[in-house]
Amino acid sequence: MLSWLVLAPLTAVCAAALQQSADYASKYDGVRVLRVPGAVDALVNSYGLTRWDTRGTHIDVQVPASVYDDFMNAVATLGANATQTMDVMVMHEDLGASIREESAGMLDYKRPEESEEGLVGLVSESWFLNYHSYADHLQYLDDLVATYPDNAAVFTSGTSLQGNPITGINLYGSGGSGSAPAVVIHGTVHAREWIAAMVSEGFAYSLLANYTAGDEEAISYLESYDIYIIPNVNPDGFIYSQEEERMWRKTRDPPPSGSTCYGVDINRNWAHASWGQARGASTDPCAEDYKGASAGSTAEVKGLAAFIDEIANSTAGGKMYMDVHSYSQLFMSAYGWTCTQAAANAAELNSLTAGFADALADVYGTRYDSGPICQTIYPVSGDSVDYAYDNAGIPYSFTPELRDTGRNGFVLPASQILPSVIETYAGLKYLLANMD
Ligand SMILES: [Zn+2]
Structure with a gap:
């Protein structure tokens, strides 16, 4: 179980305001x-x-x-x-009512200030009781680093089309950053999948809090792996989903000539050899799974791919990659582009994805199905997991689809954030403990 830190006395510091349009929720009434x-x-x-x-x-x-x-x-x-x-x-x-309920607590978050005891407790599990604005997400990463300065630093993997730095947190043990094989985890590729950012941040908080509390498992993971977590890799889309259209999925790339539709599906845009096939990816700019004008064309993929390639080519190398999505309760591995060609280490990947699902289920009984992407959900081309596996050569390349199975879908009640964080951390621990 997690050993959550005791909540620090909360001093009121206003959460960053959202700039929601007047009809943000009512357009879904x-x-x-x-x-x-x-x-x-x-x-x-x-x-x-x-x-x-x-x-x-x-x-x-x-x-x-x-x-x-x-x-x-x-x-x-x-x-x-x-x-x-x-x-x-x-x-x-009534989707409008569900969206209002989902967002009701977003501006209630009070950022704790430094207490008399120092920085420990500056961050706490209270973060995981509500969804948050993009500005607050960035502040939270800074607060994690301020709370655990010996084991964390903020980094970026390039810049979005609209100029938002793609910001993450690097976690490491006593050897410092870059001294161990890398684990790269990122979330909210698809803007409307808000739970993915929260769970990604939950991984960072759980590892840092437990490491500092002396938890032997967390200590072994941070001593063994250099971990990079980017909660929001599509900041333009995420902000748009919070201020204009809750159900926005893609980037905010402007329409190509002849179209009026914005956005590219980041998870169909990676420069994997399968991009040209457009399997489970659309050539229609108006489609939710539009693959983009050319392989790796989006600013977001360019930044991420360069970052992952650099990690993979570093002395310590890349060990694991995870692209966090919602919803459907699945835990999957390479490949997405083919259902007939198995990954070279398929037996090991299948064992790890099944082990993740079992470890997660042990917490609250939440069931995930597991297996290769193509067989488990559907074929996809130009996807991140296949790029990380084939192009970057990262041997353990995964993607979860988080809660739920469809009762709420993308608009998952805030009351399910903390349980999602806790159970998914159990799955992550299984992977970190069992990768060769
Ligand atoms: Zn997704």
Whole structure:
């Protein structure tokens, strides 16, 4: 179990204000989110509905009130003419209300000030009770470093298109930064997956707090690995998801000529050999999985790829890579681009992903499925895990899809942040303890 630090007396320091547009939540009022059968794929397209997730078996989709009756009638008609049942599950009855509830505590966070006892306790688990603004996320990394100055430093992996430094925290043991094989973890590639930033920060806090508290496991991990954690690798998209469109996924790249649609899917843009195949990736700039104009074209991927390549080519080398997403409760490894060619160390990867899932389940009983990306979720080309594995040569290359399985999807209640952090840290510990 974690040994969380005792909460320090909290002194009120206002959280950085959000610049939310007046209709930030109200633009989703009356919008339902439904899980519908995969068989209605063409219908979802014909209504131009926004998708959250698409599988063979089901599609999670936003349905505005204005088309709800027509859409449901069309689904029923399709069902009457088909052999399969057309079960529809309601994920959100009113997405606007769910978004208001999710964000209710965001501005309640009070940043603790340095106490009389010094810096220990400056950060605490109270951070994990709410979601936070981007400015507060950056402040939190600074506060972690101020609390644990012997074992942490802030670093950047380049700059976003709009000029936001892509900021992370480097954790290390007594040998200092760069003295051990590297573990690189990053989150919120997809802007709307807010839980990914919180869980990434949870890894950093858990390792630092437990290391300092004398926990032998945490000590062995930080003495064995040089750990780099970037909670938000898509700051432009993340800020947009907090201030304009909660359901924004991509970067904020401007539309290519002939299109009016913004954004590239970072996790389809990596310069892996599979980028050109566009498997599970779109050439349509308006698609949520648009792969970009050329391989590695986005500022965010350029910065990250250069960083990962540099780590991999360093003396200590790269050991593990993890790209944190939500939702679906999955823990996956290379490959994404092919379901027929197994990774060279597939047996080891399968053992580690299954071990992660079991260790996570031991905490609260939350079940994750595990395996290679292509077989476990769907084929993807130009994805980060395949780049880290093949191009950078990092042997343990993973991606989780965090809570939940679809009850809430991207709008996961804030009450589930801390449990997500604690159970996922158990999975991370399994990997750090069992990688060769
Ligand atoms: Zn994602």
